[in-house]
Amino acid sequence: MASVLALRGPKAPAFLAVHALLVPGAFALAAVACARLGVDRAVSDLVFDPVQGAFPARTWPLLELFGHRIAKSAVLALWLALLAAAAVAPWVSHLSAHRRVLWATVAALAAGPLIVVALKGINSHPCPWDLKRYGGLADASAVWFVPPSEAGRCFPSGHASGGFSLVALAFAARAVGRRRLAVIGLALALGAGVLAGAVRVAQGAHFVGHNLWSAAIAWCAAALVFAPLMRERGERP
Numbered sequence: 556m557a558s559v560l561a562l563r564g565p566k567a568p569a570f571l572a573v574h575a576l577l578v579p580g581a582f583a584l585a586a587v588a589c590a591r592l593g594v595d596r597a598v599s600d601l602v603f604d605p606v607q608g609a610f611p612a613r614t615w616p617l618l619e620l621f622g623h624r625i626a627k628s629a630v631l632a633l634w635l636a637l638l639a640a641a642a643v644a645p646w647v648s649h650l651s652a653h654r655r656v657l658w659a660t661v662a663a664l665a666a667g668p669l670i671v672v673a674l675k676g677i678n679s680h681p682c683p684w685d686l687k688r689y690g691g692l693a694d695a696s697a698v699w700f701v702p703p704s705e706a707g708r709c710f711p712s713g714h715a716s717g718g719f720s721l722v723a724l725a726f727a728a729r730a731v732g733r734r735r736l737a738v739i740g741l742a743l744a745l746g747a748g749v750l751a752g753a754v755r756v757a758q759g760a761h762f763v764g765h766n767l768w769s770a771a772i773a774w775c776a777a778a779l780v781f782a783p784l785m786r787e788r789g790e791r792p
Contacts, residue, residue: 570785574726574778579771586767595762599683602757608690610683610759622754623714630717630747634664655784656730663723663780667773671716674772676703680710684759712761714754716769718747726781748773 589595604611612618641657644650650657679698685691685707696707725740752766 571778571782575775575782579775579778582767582771582774586764586771589762589764589767595764596688598756598763599689599759603683603689603759610689610757612754612757613684613759618754618758622750623758626747626751626754627714627717630664630721633721634661637661637664653731656727659730659781659784660723660727663726663777664720666776666780667720667769668713668716670772670776671711671713671769674711675708675713676706677701678710679705679707680765681707682709682760683762685709689759709761710765711768711772712752712755712765713769715748715752715761715766716773718749718751719744719770719773720777721747722774723777723781726777726785730781730784 602610602612637657638661640647640650641654641661644654644657677700679696679701681691681693681696683689685693686695687693688695693707698705721744722741723744725737725744728734728736728740748766748770752761752763752769755761756763756766
């Protein structure tokens with residue numbers, strides 16, 4: 556995927572076509588395939604222990620600490636650091652020229668996770684650990700626009716969205732012409748999103764498809780935030 560950051564052509568249309576449509580669309584199609592082909596259930600079955608009637612990784616303290624809590628806190632800490640940098644940029648000479656990029660990065664990092672949080676409260680998709688198949692009490696459900704009392708508060712994946720939202724760093728690097736940093740940012744976003752998602756799948760909090768939908772949402776949201784800046788850069792998205 557690194558090559559998509561180096562496409563040439565009309566700025567905003569090319570950038571939006573790739574990063575707001577094609578890449579998110581690929582993630583969304585993969586998510587649908589995981590649900591329809593039984594990949595979601597097969598992967599969760601692998602990490603579920605029928606003897607215990609639970610997901611063993613849910614009680615692993617080190618996984619919970621490092622893979623869940625610290626990872627989530629690290630993304631938040633990065634966001635707060637960028638927010639502080641954007642706020643003081645007018646008075647710091649080496650930051651002042653990048654004020655708009657800093658604010659765009661702050662907004663792009665937050666946009667996807669906020670959308671995911673909002674979606675969690677309006678659909679009935681339960682977490683795997685809540686399903687009867689995995690020792691819970693809930694039946695499978697996929698109803699949208701339900702009242703808060705009926706919301707499953709599980710779909711899409713919040714933690715994966717935080718990891719995938721780091722694609723904003725790649726877009727920021729491209730916006731200031733730093734291609735190598737853009738590739739690093741892309742790798743970081745994919746790695747963090749996959750890792751955060753894998754941890755939560757192992758713990759029974761999400762299906763694989765939940766994470767892929769989060770990737771689609773976070774990527775598209777970040778691209779839409781950065782589109783105006785990319786339009787101004789001219790040749791390269």
